[in-house]
Amino acid sequence: xxxxxxxxxxxxxxxxxxxxxxxxxxxxxxxxxxxxxxxxxxxxxxxxxxxxxxxxxxxxxxxxxxxxxxxxxxxxxxxxxxxxxxxxxxxxxxxxxxxxxxxxx
Numbered sequence: 001x002x003x004x005x006x007x008x009x010x011x012x013x014x015x016x017x018x019x020x021x022x023x024x025x026x027x028x029x030x031x032x033x034x035x036x037x038x039x040x041x042x043x044x045x046x047x048x049x050x051x052x053x054x055x056x057x058x059x060x061x062x063x064x065x066x067x068x069x070x071x072x073x074x075x076x077x078x079x080x081x082x083x084x085x086x087x088x089x090x091x092x093x094x095x096x097x098x099x100x101x102x103x104x105x
Contacts, residue, residue, distance in 0.1 A: 020064050021089075025049070026057045033067050034086050037077035 021027050025047075032043045040058065044051045058078055061067040068081045080086050 017064060017066070020060060020066065023057075025053070026061060029054060029057050030061060030066060030080065030085065031089065033078045034080050034089070037070060037079040039075045039077050043078070 021030065028047050029043055032038055032046050038046075040051050040054050043049075043058075044054045047054070058067060058069075062069060062078075065081050066085055067078045069076050069078055071077075
């Protein structure tokens with residue numbers, strides 16, 4: 001595999017990540033998991049969604065390594081997979097809150 005193939009693979013993975021986070025429901029679920037590990041029921045209640053819908057989205061987010069799961073007794077708690085996820089979202093929020101300069105072409 002050459003350098004270009006590695007770069008193409010990384011770009012494809014990044015596009016998949018942004019595609020997953022581009023869904024407003026999944027993005028809200030990830031944001032709900034940032035502060036502290038949260039169970040499916042807690043996420044569902046906070047976002048006024050069904051537990052089955054939240055579980056479906058969490059399955060996709062786990063597969064993409066955006067969230068991680070940790071079993072505690074009979075419950076599974078979900079949290080951001082690592083600090084990079086929080087940093088990425090924080091940076092994007094900063095970006096959208098920047099005032100426009102009026103110099104955009």
